[in-house]
Amino acid sequence: MTNDKKIIIVEDDEDINNLLAYNLGKEGFTVEQVFDGVSAIQRIKEDVFNLIILDIMLPGINGFDICRQIKDDPRYYRSFIVVISAKCREQDKLYAHLLGADCYLTKPFNLANLLSAVKEICASLDKEYVVENG
C-alpha cells in the first residue's frame, strides 16, 4: 500500500512543482501542490501530511519557518520532511536538520534520488504501521 500516503509539495517555482507532481503521480502517489509559504502553513494546519517536500526560499514565509511549524505540531511526530533547496551551504543543511528535516537535496537535484527517497520513506512508514498493528 504505497499510495495512501498524503504528500504535499511546497515549491514556488511552478515548473519544478509540476515536475515533481507529474513524476510522483506516475509512481502512484497522490500529491497536493502549494506555491507559497502562507498557503503551505494553512494546509498543514488544516490537514496532516505524511511527507512534505519543501523548498526553502519561498516568498512570504520561508521553508525554515514551515519546518519549525511542523516540528511544533504534535500531529506531525511521524511525518517526514524532504527539503529541496538551492542553498547548498553546510550550515543551511544543518539548520534544516535541527528544525526537523529528514532529507536535504540541493538543487539541481537528481530526480531518481528524490523518487527513491520518497519511496523509501513511504516504505518505512508502512513498516511502522505493521509493527504497531502487529
Add this chain to the structure above:
Amino acid sequence: MRISFKLKLILSYLFLIFISLGFIAFFLDKNLEEKSLQEIKTSLINEARLIESNISAVPSVLNNSTYLDKLSKDLGLRIKSRITIINPEGKVLADSGVSFQETANLENHLYRPEVIKAFKGQIGQEIRYSSTLKIDMLYLAIPIKNNDINIGVLRLALPLTSVQKVLFVVRKTIIVGLFFTLGLAFVLSSILAKALIGPINRIIYTSSKFAQGDFSHRIFQSSDDEIGKLAATLNKMAQDIEEKIREISTKNQHLEAIFNSMIEGIIVTDSSSRIISINHAIEELFDIKRTQMRGKFFLEVIRNSEISELINNAMGSAKFISKEVVLLISAQKVAQVNVSPVFEQDKVIGSVTVIHDITEIRRLETIRRDFVANVSHELKTPLTSIKGFVETLIEGALEDKENSLNFLEIINKHVNRLDTLINDLLDLSHMESKEIVFSKNKFGLSGLVSEVVLGFKSQAKKKGVELSFELPQGLEIFADKSKIEQVLVNLVNNAIKYNKEKGFVRIYSEQLADKIKIIVEDSGSGIPIKDIPRIFERFYRVDKARSRELGGTGLGLSIVKHIVELHSGSVGVESTEGLGSKFFFTIPR
C-alpha cells in the same frame, strides 16, 4: 609712595652733590672763621704793642688820667677798638668806651681772665659777652712794661660783629652757590637720568609685550654697555621663543589637520574618562559639537556604555582592545572600535579611541553575500527544471505524447532564461569592474526612442497598452547609443510588463540646466514606498513570482542604474501605488 627710578637717580645725584658741597662749605667756613679771627687778633696784638710802646716809653703818663683818657679815646676811634688801660691793682685808668667821669665807677678788672694772663706777662685773649655793650667781644690784653716790671695792662676790645659780618657774607655766597649748584645739578642729572632711563623704559615696554605673548617686537639698542647686552639677550630670547612657538604651532596645525581629516573618529580621554579632544569624524558620527564637550565625562557626551566599558577596560588592563560595536544613533551603524591606553612612564594617563565606521563595509559584504546566494538560486532554479524535465523525458515521458512537447517547451524557456541571466550578469560584472569601454557618439534621442517604441509595438498591442513618446526634434546627447538603447528597452519593457490592461506608457524629456532628463511614465501598479529605495538593487523584486512569471531576471533596473551612472548621470523613480510609476534618468549634455 612709589619713587621712580629716574627720581631716585636724580635724588642720589643731588644728595651726593649736597653732601660734598656741604662738607666743603663747612670746612671752608671753619677755616675762614679761624683765619679771620687770627688775623684780627694779630692786628690787635700789633696795635696793642704799638700803644704799649707809646705808654711804656713815658711810664709817668699812667698817673695822668686825663691824658690817658684822651689817648685812649683818640686811638680807640682810630683803630675802631675799645681801649682800656688798667693799673696793677686792677683799677681802670682809662677806657675809650666810657666817659671820663664814669671811668672811676667801673668795677675792678683784676680778675678778668685776659687781664690775669697779661699780669703774668703773657698775651691774654678772651671772647666774651660784654654786659656793658651787650655783644660778643674779643678781648686782648698785654702787659705795660717798664724795665720788665708790669706797670699796668693794656686791653683792646673789638666787637666780633665785624668778624661775623665778614663770615656772613662768605656764608651767603657759599649757600647761594650751593643752591645754584644744586639747581644746575638737578637739571643736568635729569638730562642724564633721562638718557639712562630711556633704554630701560624701552626694554620694559618691549618685555611687557613679551609677557603678553607678543614676541614680534624687538628692542632697538645700539649701545654696547650692560643695557645693550641686556637688550640683545632679550631680543635673542624673544626670537628663539618666537621661532619655537611658530615651530610648535605649525606642528600643531599639521597634527590638527591630520586629526580632523581622518575618516576614523578619534576620541582622546584622560585617565578618568574625561574627554580631552575629539575629531571632526566623531562630531559627524555622533552629531555633537566639539566645543560643548571638552572636559565632560565620556558617557555624558556619547551615551554608549559599550564603548565606555571598552575604554575603562583598556585603561584598567593597560592593553589594546578592539571590538565591533553596534551604534544606535539615527540609523543603526556598525563600528570597529579600537581603544589604546596612553602611557606616561608606565602609568596609564588616558586613552585614544579610534572608531571606524564599517557600516558600509558590512553592508557591502551583506550585498555581496546576498548576491552570491541570489546568483546561485537564480541559476539553480532553471537548471533544476531543465535537469528534472530532461530526466523525466529520459525515464519514459518521451512516450507521453500529451506532455513531452510541453516539457520540451519548458526546458527551452529555462534555457533561454539562463542565457538572458548569464548575459545580464556578464553585463553587470563588466560594468562593475569598469572594464567596459563605451563607444560614445552624438546622436538624436528622438530617433533612438522611436526605434525602441517600434520594437515594443506588438508587445504593447497584445496587452492593449498605449505606447507614445514626445521628444523635441534635434535633441542630441553624447553617449553610447547601444547602452542607452538597453536602458530604454529595460525601462519600456518593465513599463509594459507591469502595466494594467488598456494602460499607457509615455516617454518624454525635460531639459535641465546641464543635463537632459528622460522620463518613462506608466499607468501600472506602482511600487510600494518601502521597496522604492531598493528597487535598483540586483535581484531585488517587488513581486518575485510575478517577475519570474514575466521572464524577468531581477537585474534589469540594476543594469539601467549602472549604465546611466557610468555616463555620469543618475536614475530615480517616483511612484504612487496603484496609480503608476515614473522612471527617469539623466544624461549630461
